[in-house]
Amino acid sequence: QVRSFDKQTIIDTLKRRVDSGGMVVANQDIYLRDPIGNQYADLVLPAATWGEEDFTRANSERRVRLYGKFCDAPGEALPDWKIAAKFAKKMGFMGFDWKDSNEVFEETCRFSRGSRKDYNAIRVVARRKGMRAHDFLRGFGTRGLQAPLLLHGDRIVETKRLHDYNRKDIPDSGPEAATVYNKRLLAFKTQTGKLNLVKSPWKLWADFYDFMQPKGDELWVTNGRINELWESGFDDYERRPYTQQRWPMNFIEIHPVDAQLRGIESGDLVSVESRRVPVQTDFNLGVKSDDMWFSGLMKDGHIELVTGAYSAIAMVTSAIKQGVAFSEFLKPSMPANVITPRVPDPITQNYRFKIASARVTRLGESVFKHSFSQMSFKRRDIV
Numbered sequence: 001q002v003r004s005f006d007k008q009t010i011i012d013t014l015k016r017r018v019d020s021g022g023m024v025v026a027n028q029d030i031y032l033r034d035p036i037g038n039q040y041a042d043l044v045l046p047a048a049t050w051g052e053e054d055f056t057r058a059n060s061e062r063r064v065r066l067y068g069k070f071c072d073a074p075g076e077a078l079p080d081w082k083i084a085a086k087f088a089k090k091m092g093f094m095g096f097d098w099k100d101s102n103e104v105f106e107e108t109c110r111f112s113r114g115s116r117k118d119y120n121a122i123r124v125v126a127r128r129k130g131m132r133a134h135d136f137l138r139g140f141g142t143r144g145l146q147a148p149l150l151l152h153g154d155r156i157v158e159t160k161r162l163h164d165y166n167r168k169d170i171p172d173s174g175p176e177a178a179t180v181y182n183k184r185l186l187a188f189k190t191q192t193g194k195l196n197l198v199k200s201p202w203k204l205w206a207d208f209y210d211f212m213q214p215k216g217d218e219l220w221v222t223n224g225r226i227n228e229l230w231e232s233g234f235d236d237y238e239r240r241p242y243t244q245q246r247w248p249m250n251f252i253e254i255h256p257v258d259a260q261l262r263g264i265e266s267g268d269l270v271s272v273e274s275r276r277v278p279v280q281t282d283f284n285l286g287v288k289s290d291d292m293w294f295s296g297l298m299k300d301g302h303i304e305l306v307t308g309a310y311s312a313i314a315m316v317t318s319a320i321k322q323g324v325a326f327s328e329f330l331k332p333s334m335p336a337n338v339i340t341p342r343v344p345d346p347i348t349q350n351y352r353f354k355i356a357s358a359r360v361t362r363l364g365e366s367v368f369k370h371s372f373s374q375m376s377f378k379r380r381d382i383v
Contacts, residue, residue, distance in 0.1 A: 002042065014042060028083050031239075045083055048073035054101050054134055055079070058147065062159070064119045065144030066137045102134040109133060114180040118148035121156045124178045128154060148185065151176045163188045163195070204346050208294035211278070212341065214323070214357040219258060221272060221356045223329040223336035226380070237332065245374050250334035252312040253380075254360060255322040259314065264362045266316045266377035267369025272327070273309035274339040274358040292346035308338035309358075313366050319381040325360060329353075 002013050014024050027033070027041035030049040037044050052073035058064045073079070078086075081104045088096040098104050109123035122145065126136035137145070146158040150170070157169055162184050175181045187193030214220055229237075229247065237244060252272060254264060264270060278294075281304050286292040297303050311334060312327055320326055327336040339356045368375040 026087075028080065030077070034238075046073075046075060046077040047083060048077045048079040052077070053079040056105050056134070056137065058117050058119070062117050062147045062162075063144045064117070064122070064137070064147055064149075065140070065142065066134055068138065102132045106133045112147075114182055116148060116162065116182065116184055118180060118182065119145065120178060120180075121149035121151045124151060125154060125156055148182055150181075151179045159185065204289065204292060208341075208343070208352075211294055211298075212355055212357055216359075217262075218274075218357045218359050219254070220324040221252070221327065221336070221339060221358045221360075222324065222354050223327045223340070223356075224354070225330065226328050229328065229330060237330075247328075247331075248368070248374055249366070250310065250312040250328055250331035250336065251315050251375070252360065253315045253317050253320040253326040255320050255324070256316050256318055257322050258325070258360075259316040262360060262362060264314045264316065264360070265369070266314055267366055267375075268314045269311060269363045269366040270314050271309060271311055271361045271363055272325075272336075272339060272358050273307070273361070274356060275307045276305045277308045277339055277341060277356075279304045279306055279342040280344065286346065294343065297343070303343065308340075310334045310336060310338050311363065313368060313375060314360075314362075315377050315380075317379050317381075319379050 002010050004010060004013075018024055024043070025036075025041045026043040026045060027037045028045040028047040029037060030047050032038055032044065050067055051070050054066065054069045056064060056066050079101060081098060081101060085096040085098060098107070106123050109120045112118050113120045122137055123133045126133040129136065145156060146160060148159050150157040150159070152169075152171070153176075161167075163186070165186060167186055170181070170185065183189060183193070188195050190196055229243065237247075252270060259265065278298075280297065280302055282302055290296050294303070310327075329336050336356075337353055339358045340351075340353045341356065342351065344351050
């Protein structure tokens with residue numbers, strides 16, 4: 001372990017660790033994070049964030065846009081690409097001699113070919129015009145370009161809709177040299193090229209659903225993000241006093257009928273508990289379809305049932321459906337996912353983190369019930 005502030009001593013210590021088969025952990029972020037930065041990392045590197053470097057990204061509708069730099073990064077902070085390049089060159093790797101983020105982007109253009117976000121046409125047209133790819137993309141403003149992108153001469157053709165059987169703007173002569181046609185332009189990525197619609201009830205899902213259905217006085221408990229916090233819980237909860245005050249604890253929305261049956265009012269502290277959270281304990285390779293049925297996994301000993309629980313502040317509202325409750329999923333100290341099943345979907349291998357059933361029990365009044373300086377119990381739905 002490092003036990004000195006002397007730079008060379010630190011370097012020698014970490015080298016000895018690596019040479020003896022150990023590991024050195026480096027963390028880069030825009031500010032110190034817990035626990036990775038201040039507990040686990042040997043090296044903590046200050047990174048630049050958006051607005052401090054020109055960079056590109058594509059959103060969920062495949063729209064590629066340039067996010068321009070408008071201020072310098074503080075202190076010695078560097079963009080991620082530059083940090084990665086410095087590490088790579090020190091380790092003896094070739095091909096990391098980028099001069100700026102535009103060169104990184106132009107290199108990624110080539111590797112995007114054939115993907116559902118193929119944006120290589122940006123680089124091709126920019127070079128024909130004697131421009132950098134970033135500068136060319138900047139001309140499309142906040143709208144950007146919707147990938148995958150095709151070339152028709154010097155014109156870029158966007159893709160508004162994937163899997164479009166009736167698309168007419170693809171020439172019969174085939175793609176230009178720099179364009180790769182993806183099957184998903186005109187069809188789905190299936191054996192037939194058509195969309196697979198699974199009929200209901202579907203056996204691979206049905207028996208799992210039957211197990212997860214609320215039993216006795218349980219409720220369905222789902223979870224998700226909320227507009228006030230969205231996806232940056234680490235930012236909001238740790239660095240923004242207003243948000244910490246506004247959301248000091250997790251909450252659970254519950255329908256008035258369900259609340260009345262349990263003696264729950266808005267502002268009450270409740271326990272959300274499940275004693276039958278299924279956990280798949282190992283990997284199971286199925287040969288026949290019923291090998292992957294949940295009931296079969298249970299029978300063959302691949303499922304263990306555990307208990308999960310968290311506490312929350314009740315919000316009684318008719319905005320939620322009767323028989324269903326909803327919690328915010330990002331509260332670190334009161335994580336709603338402790339009651340969700342850890343059994344992946346047999347087809348996609350995605351976990352089913354949005355479905356759970358649990359008992360919601362009143363523990364008593366919270367400190368927020370009669371003081372509205374922090375939490376509000378007004379309906380949160382707009383329409």
